[in-house]
Amino acid sequence: xxxxxDKKEKAVRIGxxxxxVFRRLGYHRTRMVDIAEAAGIGxxxxxxxxxxxxxxxxxxxxxxxxxxxxxxxxxGAEADSPGNRLLSLVHFAVEHVTEWEDHCAVYVDYxxxxxxxxxxxxxxxxxYAQIEDVIRLVIDEGQASGEIDGALDPGATAELLVxxxxxxVLHGVFAKRRRKAESLRPTALRLITNGIFVDPLLDxxxxxxxxxxxxxxx
Numbered sequence: 001x002x003x004x005x006d007k008k009e010k011a012v013r014i015g016x017x018x019x020x021v022f023r024r025l026g027y028h029r030t031r032m033v034d035i036a037e038a039a040g041i042g043x044x045x046x047x048x049x050x051x052x053x054x055x056x057x058x059x060x061x062x063x064x065x066x067x068x069x070x071x072x073x074x075x076g077a078e079a080d081s082p083g084n085r086l087l088s089l090v091h092f093a094v095e096h097v098t099e100w101e102d103h104c105a106v107y108v109d110y111x112x113x114x115x116x117x118x119x120x121x122x123x124x125x126x127x128y129a130q131i132e133d134v135i136r137l138v139i140d141e142g143q144a145s146g147e148i149d150g151a152l153d154p155g156a157t158a159e160l161l162v163x164x165x166x167x168x169v170l171h172g173v174f175a176k177r178r179r180k181a182e183s184l185r186p187t188a189l190r191l192i193t194n195g196i197f198v199d200p201l202l203d204x205x206x207x208x209x210x211x212x213x214x215x216x217x218x
Contacts, residue, residue, distance in 0.1 A: 007049070010049065011049050012063070013039060015059050015063065016060075017035060017039035017040075018030075018038070018039070018057070019106055020102060021034050021038045022106040022110075023106050027057070027110045028113055030053060032046060032047070032052070035056065060103060061107070065127050067100070068131075071092050071095075071096060072089055072092055072134065074092075075089055075091065076089060081142075082138050082139075082141040082145055082147055083147040083148065085141075086135070086138050086139070087189055087193075089134075089138070090161075090189060090192060093165050094168070094188065097168055097172070101172070104169045105172075107124075108169065128162060132155070132159055132162050133158075135157075135161055135162065136154045136155055136157075139152065139154040139157055139158060142197075146198060148196055148198065149197070149198050150198075164188070168184060
């Protein structure tokens with residue numbers, strides 16, 4: 001009986017191998033044959049799944065953000081208030097960066113080069129707009145419930161929080177961050193509670209999250 005090949009699973013294996021090569025060699029220096037060798041397949045087989053490097057990177061880009069969107073939704077669904085939902089999203093975002101570190105590094109390399117070499121094959125704009133919309137909605141809900149400072153501009157606050165997230169990614173890639181991303185979480189939560197929440201007692205949310213973070217690293 002011929003072996004049944006799970007094409008989706010194999011595409012993921014190829015994409016994961018490609019990300020490893022992209023990070024090691026740089027996106028623009030990587031050849032399709034390099035990816036085929038890393039994936040343990042022939043070049044002809046590789047072309048049965050992807051026509052070029054851009055298509056592979058787009059595939060991995062979509063996997064990265066699909067995982068982000070589903071994970072963020074799950075994190076938010078478990079929270080019992082807008083404040084907790086916002087902190088849960090911060091928790092998840094840091095975990096996501098840690099889990100998908102190679103992808104983050106490749107995207108920084110790819111989009112940084114695209115600015116000088118020409119247009120990128122795809123854009124992050126729509127994805128970031130969706131993420132900002134989710135955060136803005138949480139802030140709106142928090143302001144309505146009295147948890148979050150009503151003087152804050154929800155859109156500007158959401159944009160700054162996403163920028164902070166991006167800063168963690170960029171710092172990790174360019175400055176070769178000395179501390180693990182998850183170790184930044186307690187401080188990030190403290191800064192958010194002090195700068196966004198109305199009730200000082202909400203610092204307890206950050207303290208609780210910090211305890212959970214410490215337990216998770218043991």
